[in-house]
Amino acid sequence: MGKAMPMISAGEFEVLRLVDICYEDQGKSGKRGLKFKVRWKGYSSSEDTWEPIEALSNCQERIQDFVRSGFKSKILPLPGDVDVLCGGPPCQGISGFNRYRNIDAPLDDERNHQIVVFMDIVKFLRPKYVLMENVVDILKFDKASLARYALSRLVNMKYQARLGTMAAGCYGLPQFRLRVFLWGALPSEKLPQYPLPTHDVVVRNWPPLEFEQNTVAYDEGEPRELEEPIILRDAISDLPAVTSHEIREQMTYGMPPETEFQKYIRLTKDEMMGFAQKGVKDAKKAILHDHRPYQLSEDDYLRVCQIPHKKGANFRDLPGLVVGHDNMVRRDATKEQMMLPSGKPMVPDYVLTFEQGKSKRPFARLWWDETVPTVVTFPNLRNQAALHPEQDRVLTIREYARLQGFPDFYRFCGTVKKRYCQVGNAVAVPVARALGYSLGIAVQKLGGNEPLMTLPPKFTFQLCPTD
Template sequence: MGRGSKRKVEKQQLDESIDSESETQNEDSTTLLHPRSKKGRKVARDAELCLVGPSIAADEARRRWPLRYQSKNKVKKQAVTETSNDEEDDVLQARNHYDKAKVDGCLYKLGDNAYVQAEDGNLNYIARIVELFETIDKKPYFKAQWFYRAEDTVINKDNAHLLDKRRVFLSDIHDDNPLNCILSKVEIAQVAPNIDLVAKERTIPQSELYYDMKYSLPYLTFKNIVTETPKRDSDTSSVVSSECGSSECNSNNTTSKVERSLLDLYSGCGAMSTGLCMGASLSGVKLVTRWAVDINSYACKSLQWNHPETKVRNETAEDFLCLLKEWEKLCQKFSLLGADKPLENGSSETSDEEDDDGQGCEEEQEKEREDDGDSEDSSEEFEVERLLDICFGDPNQVNKPGLYFKVRWKGYDASYDTWEPMKGLSNCPEKVKDFVRKGYKSNIVPLPGNVYFICGGPPCQGISGFNRFRNGNAPLDDIKNKQLVVYMDIIEHLKPRYVLMENVVDILKFAKGFLGRYAIGRLVSMNYQARMGMMTAGSYGVAQCRMRVFLWGAHPSEKLPQYPLPTHEVASRGHVPNEFEEINVAYSKSDTCQLERALTLGDAISDLPQVNNDESVDQRKYGKVARTEFQKYIRLQRKDVINLTVDTPHASSLGMLYDHRPLQLNADDYERVCRVPKRKGANFRDLPGVIVGENNRVEWDTTMERVKLKSGKPLVPDYAMKFVKGRSTKPFGRLWMDEIVKTVVTRAKPHNQSILHPSQDRVLTIRENARLQGFPDCYKLFGSIKERYIQVGNAVAVPVAIALGYAFGLACRGVSDDEPLMILPFKFPKCLARSSQIEVDDSD
């Protein structure tokens, strides 16, 4: 079967009963990922095969297979009604249908499974016989519904080792084949999906193969065979009026006070988890980020300030995984994993009283604990008052990694707190036990089954085009790609109900998409349902075209979340691998839909006050009124933004504009920027001494001397002339207010990217970039200027996360359907408002 070819896919909704054969056979054209046109090869002589018994009654046959009885010709051209091209399908016409056939003396019935002869060198195909019929020219045929091995799916042969070799997947793909292609019967057992791999193994009968999932090509979906899940919210509708404000969407559909806990790995400053919780709230689900992990201390500080309810851990994901395992051992040691176990899967009942003990906070407590009678020997100079926190790693930077506790010493204040190794606390076991007991009660560190949802974007720096030493033959051998393995290992340990992974599109480009295939393979090997999609930020209400890959995972007992369709008109930019183009989340060309116009840079930032290259003020008043609807809602005060906590640190700065500062350019670059004309499309090519020659390549103007800066350096640097072999227009490129920005960057230097403000001689500020990512203005960032740019540039666009959070909420409530795509009932940024009745302040 040719790779990258197009063929028709019959989208029949078949259950396990052959009698469910669809009366109407809809057809759709889909680009298959490494497709195989499973047409069997003839292996049996005609004399050794036949259709058996009386034929199925004509009326019944016409009812079950109407397309087979439309013509007396051998083939009927069936027009394709739901396709992107003008192809037609050849439908073999039948004289009669049967429910039995004999091949090589073996009797086959409808619903039996069989091996089918494949091309030379390939493993035999595996099929379920769903039709047995005689063609107009009296040839015996069968229709096969194919099973896929792991290597036949997106997982591919390179990652097939992750799965049990006996495991196959029922597909939606059907083909007509001559009866003499059948080789032999095969027993394929259907087993119930189970996240407990040991328990699942006990349920697998002694058959040659088994299956527990269905594999569908749209959005590369692995999902349960039985999809009819009872609605958990029978009194609420999954369809919410698009006219409702965020408060109405939230309050009318809140299903209960049950709180779902979220762990944000590689959290950065928290954009992804912030959006997910907002979107879940709009769907009527209370999702709370209880834990966040990131190696960047400044990003952790930003997340903690904006989300005081979150336990933020500044550590590597590897150390966090080790901590999870050590914490479970401690809880087992003190016999806590039995009675009074925290509610599984991260669900808890909210209450007015919170037990703050064991939260691991570093602030000094107002009162000292009473002596528990087990104090250390009074002759010791230092005595442990209490333990404050726990970590795994090397917090003292002495090259001695292990389990550590943060200690408050009796008679000393917080400035004397130290990290002490576990073995150094052997003489105060009651202090350790007290800390573990209270930490267990408050979920200071999650245990397996206590996390409802894990999200994260594991960095895969080994696939970056800037990495000259990329390992295309064995990407996981590159230490820079190991975080993907760690991410999946944490999922395997904690066993959440839902998973969402985000990554760059290069994960599907590099090494034939090996890492993307590995990610799906790991989830499916853990018995999670999974599907993959690509979403463009601008399609959900921001002025940038960044595209990212999102991978859903869902526990077998849960609904698999959908992908929200775009709300705004934005054409995706950037190359999408042909093999994965069908996972781009978008309306089809034949769909009729009314999308909002694409937002532009001016829509996003035209109301912000003018600042200079050397601006030093971090917090200011706006000084201008909002000009667009986007600006009105993005300016909302924290108290008016859905799902954001208003705590004491936030009160003094309500209504202020944060982070409206640019990276200060050096004197040479600033002089260059001042010379770039303030007009659309201007860049270094407009500077004196540069001409554009053939093939759009820049050349030096030999008729004039090279212009110098005040420092004596050239006005036009050599690197600008050589960038992309002289064809790029990005160096010192000026943006324009009617444009859509390609993507928000982490490095705010204009040497190889268009990031200059349209009318001011500077790069876009941190806040202007934050608006392009959909951050509300009240979301404050911490760290140096460069660090804050990195936090914003690495973030998931907030409206994309909101849309995905809403899809999660519907799946969590069990009210989403089985289609891969859904329509949002709201648009960004209006959905940010805590109440539709909020009067948006247009003043400065």
């Protein structure tokens, strides 16, 4: 007979819904027995430690104790304590990459409901300033119902509010990356403005015409002094060559920076923040972290090796394909299909069915002179351009981080997949910095009442002042 399962309270049951449960044989003092243990769901035995069930006892009381002690120690802010509340409610529920979006009832998707939670937090804390970020699909999905909801909640709470769409490439990065930002400010504060572009980038896929006036850009014909766009070569050409099988977590650069972008992105934290002593150089050799790619399967690696090292190369360059007048790719019926050592075809079926075979994104190489598409949370070569221009691999974590504007001294945590996700989910650093500057102007009540402002010259690569 097996040992009976311990009695579990209603509160403990709520916790146990999130865990896996098992009995484990325990040998102690020469005796054999069973011990009831749990492990959080979604984690394997190699990723965490089994915990005894006793650690989950008295859940409700423990949560109450935590709240009481947290209130006394002010571990969490209270109404009136907060100056600025920033957040990006999850976008997966509305993103165009999600083929299973709930179109009929968006707020039934728990991820979309986080916008409600975000605004509830604003209502509770009553911060002086609010900044919410989301994907541009928030203006396209369901007639922009979620964007309208967020704006209406702020206005209903007596906040000043304005909404704007910004492109990362316009602030000194080699990727387009459109994002929507919603500013809010109490009536007693100056409502922050949106910083105008600093770089001359032609952006694709702007929001719907209905929200054209919310685009953060110069009007046509308006005088402007913009810098040349940053391209892929400017951002990553100094990084050492690695293979698809690279596993090193750190390495040396191997060559000096070649561009203004690279010189800036390779600064130490002290140098970038303006704390380094002038004329004093760090004697230690600079170390490069996170310069490793997601390792391709053997089949995909062999396919990538067949993609030419040239601009515009993609799966259409694989053998045995023809492109019709309708721009649809099909197998060449006159040629024998090439097979891989695994027995699978060189050209997989999914590239022929993706977007009816009309897409050029599967197994596509990026090129040196390009402003690249939006960096997402994983370099999936099956449906996006993610291949290095001249090396047979996807872009590394560090290369993705460079495209997002993360300085090289930033290090990312977790598995390779989780690190890509951290980079792809982030707000592009130069955009965040520009918004932070406009917030600083507003806090000092120095800005105007118009929605747009001009950043200082050479803002992108300026060091932070120390005074």
